[in-house]
Amino acid sequence: MSAETIDSWRVTLPCTRAEAEAIDAADDLTIDAVLMTTEEVEDDREHWRLDAYCEHEPDAAMIAALVALVPSAAGAKPVIEPLTAQDWVTMSQAGLEPIREGRFVVHTSAHPIAPLEGGRAFLIDAGQAFGTGHHATTAGCLAMLDGLADKTFDNVIDLGTGTGLLAFAAQHLWPAAAITATDIDPAAIVVTEQNAAANGVSGLRLVVADGALSDVIATHAPYDLVIANILAGPLISMAPEVAAIAEPGAAIVLAGLLETQRAEVVAAFEACGCVLEAVDRRGDWTILRLRGGEVRYVPTKPIDPKGRDGWALDL
Known part of the structure; x- marks a missing residue:
């Protein structure tokens, strides 16, 4: 890993198309991560992939929750990777x-x-x-x-x-x-x-x-x-x-x-x-x-920049 700042983490697990569709359709998942499913082999129902992107290094509870979503991956070792901003650029483009x-x-x-x-x-x-x-x-x-x-x-x-x-x-x-x-x-x-x-x-x-x-x-x-x-x-x-x-x-x-x-x-x-x-x-x-409001907004107190860390991570 380079000296670049780690911005997030990715956990990758194999899954099936049925599991991927169930994840995509679910609206009540409580996992604190962004989940993405991808077809690995075209028109193959068994070869899909689950990627979970999270802000902090995934712990055992997070891994267990992800495996529970894709039972077919119960015997697979999850791939856990730290990501820098440049990693995101390369992956996403x-x-x-x-x-x-x-x-x-x-x-x-x-x-x-x-x-x-x-x-x-x-x-x-x-x-x-x-x-x-x-x-x-x-x-x-x-x-x-x-x-x-x-x-x-x-x-x-x-x-x-x-x-x-x-x-x-x-x-x-x-x-x-x-x-x-x-x-x-x-x-x-x-x-x-x-x-x-x-x-x-x-x-x-x-x-x-x-x-x-x-x-x-x-x-x-x-x-x-x-x-x-x-x-x-x-x-x-x-x-x-x-x-x-x-x-x-x-x-x-x-x-x-x-x-x-x-x-x-x-x-x-x-x-x-x-x-x-x-x-x-x-x-x-x-x-x-x-x-915007009916009249131009005037802040009632000094602007607080707290919370902006990482805001340049535009998606």
Whole structure:
């Protein structure tokens, strides 16, 4: 293992298709991990895989709970791996097939594909930041944005832009709008610049910033569309500052949260005057669309940055 910080852990077990389908259909699992099932051999009911991603090193109780989900793996030794941010990038992007969400197509160099008529294709290869469109949260955000295509937005901000993909999609939908893309990680801004050049995107305002706490962000506020595909903890911590830069009635798209975290995230934004308008659940993950309050929110106390650790881990 390199000196890079361990961000999470992965446990892998073999399973059958029937077990995978039962896991995917379950809505009452209490395991504190994100579960993903994958077909290992095409059209083979016996060769599937369960991957469990968790924030902390899995203990014996976690392993036992996972094995209970896949009885066919009772005799198999689980593979337990620590993951760094770069491990996530490599796993989530390498060799993936193109995806379609509404009018958008996202592909890698290895799998080029043309968009449908009137659509837009984006080339997003593996790099030093997240947000390829293949993860449920990013794909769900693309779908949310596509669903807003009949609206007019003039000033858009993508907080935690990662690869820049969602900012690119916003510019395609609203070419006359001012688009700001930010990230706490300078490397992500470099990646966004590179991806913008590769996709013929120009005119974005790129900012390295901690959440919405930046003079540049404040100067160009308020925004009538705010996108934040980050993680639940940072979203909760950032709710007051996000609400503060949003125009009254603004559309606010949030992602990077698990369904089990939805209530807490929604409550944090409702406390700032926002109203939940739409929910898109994709497996364990949930994408939210809220409406800003009737008047612009003014924080009642200093912004507390607690809870933002790891928020650059944009999915």
